[in-house]
Amino acid sequence: MEEKLKRVTLLDTSNIENLKNMLGKALNDGRTLLIVGACSADYIGRARSELTIGDRILIIKSDRSVLLHRPRSYKPVNWQPSGSIVNISSKEGRLVIKCIRERPRETLIVKFSEIYTAAILNLEDEGVFSLYASEEDMRKAILKNPDIVEEGLKPVSFERPVTSGFIDIEAIDKNGNIVVIEIKRRTADIDTALQLARYVKDLEKIKGVGKVRGIVVAPRATTEFKRLARSLGIEFKPLSPKRCLEILYGTEEKREITLDEFIS
């Protein structure tokens, strides 16, 4: 009973054979493994990489995703996504961890020459993660209040599939023109203009209409976008994700308590 409540079990790192067995068993039991030590790593798959010896943190999660972290930088130096086959063995007194991904076929081998700490973690995480102000939120905000794009705009459909992709929002303006809206939560660039131009062309073909309006909605646009947009006859409407949040969830007033926590 006491054992069941134990979240962290530190392992004896002096006996590699025993360590190997403990780690393997824990992994089978759905635990997360944490190893800190000196290791080298080799990866072969879509690309190939070599990492010479140094101190790192290896995390093998309960879903068998694998992360090898150096003491610097936000990204892992080597990794394997969830669902990998993880094999823990020992060779010449060294702990060897082999992680294989099936499709695409990729192999990561981490060899520890020294282990400073090894731990079995029994983590329970049923927490809910919510992310706001995505491009989807911007779309919802525009559908809820189309006037933020243009006065008198009436949405007709969203995520409409056409030949070359999906139209974010299709609408009719106050003069009865068909409008294609392309939403970007970041700076609109050349590709944005080209993408929208394709959708406009697709829709003109489908509708058999001479002129379909194309509007890019984004917080900002590059100068290259503006130049290209002009020559393609595409319009631009600035709109920030933050503004969209306000439309979806009310004004900032509602969130003052939360904001205070960040300011304090």
Add this chain to the structure above:
Amino acid sequence: MEEKLKRVTLLDTSNIENLKNMLGKALNDGRTLLIVGACSADYIGRARSELTIGDRILIIKSDRSVLLHRPRSYKPVNWQPSGSIVNISSKEGRLVIKCIRERPRETLIVKFSEIYTAAILNLEDEGVFSLYASEEDMRKAILKNPDIVEEGLKPVSFERPVTSGFIDIEAIDKNGNIVVIEIKRRTADIDTALQLARYVKDLEKIKGVGKVRGIVVAPRATTEFKRLARSLGIEFKPLSPKRCLEILYGTEEKREITLDEFIS
């Protein structure tokens, strides 16, 4: 002296005030911090996120990058890149870690309600990381042996800047035509064709030549790419990153020992 050699220092988690001080000092000394415990997290910046309570692993690296990992999935649920301002405090007996990024302004707050393990890591990692079979390797291989793209091809320049971006390789074919090569290490798609079409157009304008050839070099291409490429007059040459490695570093024979390790 003994202290200096210690790679991992486990901390007493019963006294939050003391823990806070130890962690803060260690961070100032360039150590990496590792905290396992139950926490909630809030992020506000380019977007906004909330994470309710659950067991997680928090890593604060020596370069002040911050990673909050759930027991599942390859990616951190919340993070902050290197160079963030990290503030460790206590509030109502709970450890609170505030991580601020200046540009763009983003804040991450992690609040621990319970701490299972806290450790200070003194990691030394001077290891060398080498990545092979990147797009750059493909470019090098083509420059070393242009015949793999087309017999008689003579490279003229690489990474040449034009109006709409950078040309991977500019070359002259055996008939004296100007050729623009666009390299992709993954499947060539519509955007690849459009990108190359822009470069071809740019170069035709610069050179004042009627026809510049455009060739996409990639391991594969989508059917949509092939259709668009045909209508744009763009050519496609299949070439795998692996083949490029062989050209750069010799045949597989040389690497047999390394390969054996992966097979075994």
Add this chain to the structure above:
DNA sequence: CGTGCCAGGTGCCGT
């Protein structure tokens, strides 16, 4: 499955 497209993308490099 491939194909397309978003991501708090990140990281590198250039003007």
Add this chain to the structure above:
DNA sequence: ACGGCACTTGGCACG
């Protein structure tokens, strides 16, 4: 700082 682009990009959604 903005701009263009690669990345073992990862992730999802849809045909």
